[in-house]
Amino acid sequence: MNKLIYGVIIALFLGFAGSQIYQSLNQSSKSAKSSRLACHKQSIVFERIYKPELTSSMIEALQHGNVELKSKMKLSKYMTSQLGNYVKIEQVDSMFRTAISTHKEEKKSDKNLLIDYFVYENDKEDPGKKTAKSKLYAGYIRSSFILDGVNVYSVQIDFDDLQGRDIPESVRCTIESMVTLDRE
Template sequence: MKYLFYAALAFFIYLIGSDVYHQMTKKGPNSTRIACQKECKVFEKIYNKNLAEAAKTALLSGNYTLKSDIKKARYMKSRLFEYVHIEDVDKMVGDAIAKQKHPDIHSDKQLLIDYYIYENDKEDPGKKTKKSKLYAGYLYFLFMLDGKKAYVVQIDFMDPQGRDIAKRIDCALESFLTALP
């Protein structure tokens, strides 16, 4: 009887330990697949693997169209766009893509990269936690092929003057290019 009690106790402790381990190691929607993703919060989603692969080929061939927008803070005075200009960020995106372009890869498909720069509104009454007020904003990239979503990545930047945006653009592109094996 005594041995049965110890066996049951050991099994119970094992179950609790196993559950704690799984809770601590489970993955959420944010990603840390590559080194640059460890520096900031990244959320990504592959909508269609085949489309994402074709979109990757179109990007590497340089066959893309860029569509950009900004989303200013609504509840606080917008300051980010005194320092960050969409034309400059468009050039940063183009330069980052040019670094990835391969001359021997060709695609007839036209990739649409639809992105926006979101300024974190720290006075938004919907923001409940201090963590949600730490970052300066985020970049949201949507990669579309044939009018369909292939891949989305959202990546935070911390500098209130946007000095880390170029680095985050590089990370967003690397995330896209490495999303599929």
């Protein structure tokens, strides 16, 4: 009888402990919201590392200048676009090149880095947007860093100005987020 009681107690304890571990693991993986840099505290930033073992090579490729940009803009459909009147994709490309140039070093790298990004204008009249929070920002920049065909890292940074005046800071934060990954 005592063995049965001890068995039930141990089973309950193991079940409870396993449940707590499972919940804590799932909670930490649900959100990729980041605040590791000062610029992350100025805006909402989501980031994800897909291949941690390639982050150093990715950073070296950027520092060596082996970088290609692939860019596009997604303007609002339901509301009249504001961003498209003030910002052109060529301007954002130039902002990326400027931000990248501040991190160039004399490092050798035979790797090629593709920064595939898009500028998204938040469509506040989209019927799919249900919450007030989803209408607070003007848009975001979503960037994927692809090293020799492998997606290594992605980051999404919001901007708040409808005319895109804070996009240069979002671009700088994007590059800063990437080059500081190996300092973690």
